[in-house]
Amino acid sequence: MPRVLDGVAIAAEIKQEVAEEVKLLAVKGIRPGLAAVLVGNDAASEIYVKSKVQSCAELGIFSELITPPGNVTTEEMLALVADLNARDEIDGILIQLPLPTQVDTKALLDAVSPDKDVDGFHPVNAGRLQAGRPALAPCTPAGVIEILKRSGIAISGQHAVVVGRSDIVGKPAAMLLLHNDATVTICHSKTRDLPSITRQADILVAAIGRPGFITPDMVKPGATIIDVGINRITDRAEFDRFFAGDVKREAAFAKRGSVIIGDVHPKAFELSGAYTPVPGGVGKLTIAMLMANTVRAAKMRRGI
Numbered sequence: 001m002p003r004v005l006d007g008v009a010i011a012a013e014i015k016q017e018v019a020e021e022v023k024l025l026a027v028k029g030i031r032p033g034l035a036a037v038l039v040g041n042d043a044a045s046e047i048y049v050k051s052k053v054q055s056c057a058e059l060g061i062f063s064e065l066i067t068p069p070g071n072v073t074t075e076e077m078l079a080l081v082a083d084l085n086a087r088d089e090i091d092g093i094l095i096q097l098p099l100p101t102q103v104d105t106k107a108l109l110d111a112v113s114p115d116k117d118v119d120g121f122h123p124v125n126a127g128r129l130q131a132g133r134p135a136l137a138p139c140t141p142a143g144v145i146e147i148l149k150r151s152g153i154a155i156s157g158q159h160a161v162v163v164g165r166s167d168i169v170g171k172p173a174a175m176l177l178l179h180n181d182a183t184v185t186i187c188h189s190k191t192r193d194l195p196s197i198t199r200q201a202d203i204l205v206a207a208i209g210r211p212g213f214i215t216p217d218m219v220k221p222g223a224t225i226i227d228v229g230i231n232r233i234t235d236r237a238e239f240d241r242f243f244a245g246d247v248k249r250e251a252a253f254a255k256r257g258s259v260i261i262g263d264v265h266p267k268a269f270e271l272s273g274a275y276t277p278v279p280g281g282v283g284k285l286t287i288a289m290l291m292a293n294t295v296r297a298a299k300m301r302r303g304i
């Protein structure tokens with residue numbers, strides 16, 4: 001039976017450690033602070049930001065929620081970021097994406113001070129990460145590494161295959177695996193004969209954004225599978241293709257009319273040695289790593 005890597009438990013452990021660090025910093029008169037910027041009324045973004053602000057409160061991190069209107073301009077947003085960059089009580093700046101189309105997202109993310117870039121999206125942090133310098137790494141890939149390490153899964157010398165090359169997941173995940181001495185292959189939509197490559201993986205990271213894309217024929221028996229994907233299924237036929245006979249999911253689908261699935265087919269997990277479930281895997285780590293990055297930013301900025 002494959003081992004299920006419990007993202008909920010690992011995230012709770014990391015949050016506990018962050019709370020301890022916050023207490024130690026409080027003795028020195030330091031309280032890490034996160035500014036969360038939520039533009040407009042996107043329902044999903046509101047839920048994400050709310051849980052980030054709530055996590056700050058639970059861990060003793062100061063947080064400030066800033067909610068510019070949906071018709072805000074790039075100039076107004078740049079002025080807001082400049083203000084947050086300058087404020088000493090703010091250690092981390094989080095701009096919830098996506099932004100309305102009239103706002104130049106790239107210009108805005110580039111305007112965040114790299115030292116307060118707790119999402120790890122700034123090119124300076126991407127460069128620092130690549131160069132192996134102290135950097136604020138993107139939260140989801142950092143979470144992938146934490147899951148592997150805290151589950152006692154060896155990375156050094158293993159062949160890690162990352163499917164997906166986005167700037168926020170695939171590329172930084174590959175870089176972090178490389179720095180942990182894995183042999184890394186990065187695959188993408190132009191990769192030829194993908195299954196022949198994924199079948200070589202000791203550690204297979206799926207960050208594609210396609211429901212159940214990794215099928216059993218793409219997995220080496222005993223491999224560790226890290227499923228980063230979060231996809232919502234609403235179609236009955238598609239549901240049956242993945243989850244026919246799964247009583248728990250059937251009940252969830254009947255209740256909500258949708259279920260979440262990762263980028264890995266449930267049958268592929270059965271071949272693995274260990275895997276992260278969806279939900280309850282990598283997704284749970286992202287906020288925990290945001291909290292960890294905020295404390296890290298507070299310490300780095302003060303030379304601690």
Ligand SMILES: NC(=O)c1ccc[n+]([C@@H]2O[C@H](COP(=O)([O-])OP(=O)(O)OC[C@H]3O[C@@H](n4cnc5c(N)ncnc54)[C@H](OP(=O)(O)O)[C@@H]3O)[C@@H](O)[C@H]2O)c1
Nearest residue numbers: 140164165166169188189207208209228229230282283286
């Ligand atoms: N908190 C979390 O757990 C978290 C955070 C972020 C993202 N996610 C999830 O992770 C998944 C990936 O997110 P993302 O932002 O990295 O997505 P993305 O920017 O859309 O990137 C997807 C990557 O998958 C590759 N790809 C697409 N179709 C492929 C195919 N047929 N064969 C091989 N590669 C293919 C693309 O290749 P090309 O570059 O060639 O187009 C691209 O590099 C999504 O499901 C997202 O919801 C979860």
